[in-house]
Amino acid sequence: MSETLLRVEELALHYRTRQGAVRAVDGISFDVERSEALVVLGESGCGKSTLAKTLMRVLPRNVGHRSGRIVLGDVEVSALPDERFRREVQWSRMALVMQASMNALNPVVRVGEQVAEPLRVLRGWSRRRALARAAEVFELVGVSTDFLARYPFELSGGMRQRVVLAMALIAEPELVILDEPTSALDVLTQASIMNALKRIKRELGTSFILITHDVATSSELADRVALMYAGQFVEVADAARFFAEPAHPYSQMLMASVPRLHQRLRPEPIPGQPPSLFDPPGGCRFAERCPHRFARCDREPPALPFGDRHRVRCWLHADDAQPGDDS
């Protein structure tokens, strides 16, 4: 039953700037199964939004270097020319909800029309048919269909975020990428949007990539977790494994730095700062802040296999790694 939907191999994306290349995404491999949610967790500047934009091909002009393979279903989408990618993949098979996109709704067009638009553009549906479908999706995301005829300014932030989510879902994509979908919202609104996402995932079998910096939110949807640091995934693991016993020192320290509501344990800050992406250090990128640093860390660790679908970029686990698994 587990069928791979998305496979990403050695994805890299560097930006060109006056100061040199910014290695925002630097050798990332992972896969997402059907109706699975992968959470990409990382602090600001680690390259997680660039990862989303690379997958969707919505990149700024200053891309310096792009490499790696992206396979969606049985199509190698990274090899498609732009025009075919736009017609066949973007929005119809893979949709993106960008950060703060609830503020990017067109202020002078009724939200129902905006949500219906992808169907009219991509599939050539009539206005009436597309609006009828928009009404269905509104219910799915928990917006009353009375709101179809409203303008964005008449809706609260939480409602606008749901509308944007409806827009991403309307063409029934197999994969929806959500970049910080709830970080600008209040606690209660956040919880009810996460509820809607859980329901959609169960009912439609959509796969999700949820990008966030918030550890607590990440556990609300995650089947699997990928922790990103300085352009790389340092650990990819099942959620149960990741939240209970993370393997990478950065994962462990990040989990210990999260203030908990129901525990008396004092959170511990992580000393130091992430390295610059202009010229990341040669060896392990976390070595400078790592309490377990040893001689081997001067060389870059590969993503070592560590149990079933669990990879850790850390030399500490080199001996536990299972031989024979490709990496």
Added chain:
Amino acid sequence: MSSPPIPTAGDEPAHLIAARNLHTWFELRQWGFLRVGAVHAVDGVDFALARGESVAFVGESGCGKSTLARTLLGLHRPTRGEVRFAGRSLGTLSGRQLKAYRAEVGYVQQDPYGALPPFLDVRRILAEPLIVHGVGARSERERRIRTALEEVRLSPADEYLGKFPHMLSGGQQQRVVIARALILAPRLVVADEPVSMLDASVRVEILELLRRIQQERELTLAFITHDLSTVRHYAERIFVMYAGRVVESAAVDDLLDHPQHPYTQALLAALADPDAANATRLREVPAGEPPSLLRPPAGCRFHPRCPHFMAGLCDRDDPPEFEPRSGHRSACWLHR
């Protein structure tokens, strides 16, 4: 300092700052003159903070917590009621006394980058309050600036003095904001969402720093936040706000472990500690959204969303503060 210290009324009261029946409203006008009503941002708040106490005001956006902070700082004039600092009402202070009051209170803003002037370097940013309040000679100012930087752990100070805000990381910027808030040796610091713009790993550092300075200097710290999970280790008391009012207040552990007001209970139920099991359960969230502060609902302001709503009572009469547990106040008819 040239500005005279605020004279205290008779004997020093036990409380440093207190709000009495505090209301801060913003008038709304159409076409600039037709009065259409008022936004009841702070609408009847009472509390008293002791010297050396650290408290948190928690609530969602639009509950009036930032307006409350700015009213305490003397930036908004209360529509009704008063703020008392060291026993004197802010409303009775003269212009010069109000200036002296501003040296007694430090303000840590939410967005550190927005709070720092982009064309001034760190030395000048920290010198500004000293110059405004006429502190000593240049050498004395320089000494105080260096001490302040060391105190917020930006050391060696020489490395930071000549830098401009954009050359600093978010965490370092927030440290400069904190240093600026502390440089006049205030007795009260108001921190409005001091870490909401920062990354998870930096948040704890900044909160620890604020807490340590608060304890070392025996400051009163009022810390405004929307995130209940960050308050446990950094405050002694919590005030939960909803629609312009304080609905519940208690010691931190008591409030987090035994929430009494249905709104606080809903907030806590919506928050999660990281756990893989979260992905498989739906959370209980009260329907609807916080009310408009232009026309707040009659009776209890949470009644339209409350699971324990009692018709004829909650929608008619404003609940007073009850004390269902010792030292634990909750404004809800359930405790009647």
